[in-house]
Amino acid sequence: MKKIIFASLLLVSTLLFAEEMEYADDIDGKEAARMIKEESAILIDVRDPVEFLYAGHAVGSVNIPVFFVRIDLPPLDTRLKVAKVEEKNGKAVHAKKTYRPMMDENKKFVEEVRKLAKGNTQKPIVILCRSGERSVYAANKLAKNGFENVYNLEGGFVFDWKAEGLPSGGE
Numbered sequence: 001m002k003k004i005i006f007a008s009l010l011l012v013s014t015l016l017f018a019e020e021m022e023y024a025d026d027i028d029g030k031e032a033a034r035m036i037k038e039e040s041a042i043l044i045d046v047r048d049p050v051e052f053l054y055a056g057h058a059v060g061s062v063n064i065p066v067f068f069v070r071i072d073l074p075p076l077d078t079r080l081k082v083a084k085v086e087e088k089n090g091k092a093v094h095a096k097k098t099y100r101p102m103m104d105e106n107k108k109f110v111e112e113v114r115k116l117a118k119g120n121t122q123k124p125i126v127i128l129c130r131s132g133e134r135s136v137y138a139a140n141k142l143a144k145n146g147f148e149n150v151y152n153l154e155g156g157f158v159f160d161w162k163a164e165g166l167p168s169g170g171e
Contacts, residue, residue: 021136021140022139022140022143022144023127023136023139023140023142023143023150023151023152024143024148024149024150024151025151025152026132026151026152026153026154027126027151027152027153027154028153028154028155028160028164029153029155029160029161029163029164029166030164030166031151032126032128032151032153032161032166033166035124035126035151036060036126039124040123040124041123041124041125041126041151042062042116042117042123042124042125042126043058043060043061043062043126043128044061044062044063044064044113044116044125044126044127044128044138045057045058045061045062045063045064045128045129045157046064046065046066046067046109046127046128046129046134046135046138047063047065047129047130047134047157048065048067048068048069049063049065049068050069051069051130052065052170053170054170055130055157055158055170056157056162056168056169056170057157057168057169057170058128058157058161058166058167058168059166059167059168059169060167061128062116064106064109064112064113064116065106065109066105066106066109066129066134066137066138066141067103067104067105067106067134068103068104068106069101069102069103070101070102070103070104071099071100071101071102072099072100072102073099074098074099074100078098079098082098109138109141110141110142110145113125113142113147114145117147121146121147121148122148122149123147123149124149124151125142125147125149125150125151126151126152126153127139127142127150127151127152127153128152128153128156128157128160128161129156129157130156130157130158131155131156131157131158131159132152132153132154132155132156132159132160133156135152135153135156136152139151139152
């Protein structure tokens with residue numbers, strides 16, 4: 001299930017995020033931690049709440065998803081057929097072709113970030129996601145909506161924050 005979600009997120013992110021950088025800069029986890037400590041930067045995790053809760057998150061990050069993952073459930077008879085084929089083959093591979101993950105943009109994303117920043121569009125904001133893809137989209141979205149000090153955590157939670165040994169939990 002996780003692989004299906006992540007594969008669909010990667011595909012969508014590749015299509016959506018092939019745009020020019022408008023946010024302030026890409027930074028690493030150590031710089032993000034410094035900005036949080038010294039500049040009172042806000043750390044925003046833009047992943048879906050399920051990822052935030054079950055895959056772990058940076059300590060002190062606020063979850064404001066830029067997209068919500070929705071999976072349309074196939075009819076019961078289809079799921080039953082898939083289960084029987086998998087049982088016969090002894091491995092779970094067919095279900096991945098049956099479920100269709102979709103991503104719906106969070107219409108309140110910018111509004112919620114503005115509220116979190118108390119309307120201060122100068123406030124330093126560090127955006128992160130799983131790997132640094134969705135956060136690029138989110139950072140650009142904020143920059144296009146008047147936020148001037150938005151930074152993308154390049155490498156995201158998994159490949160930067162967590163890899164650097166910075167405080168995390170929720171796993």
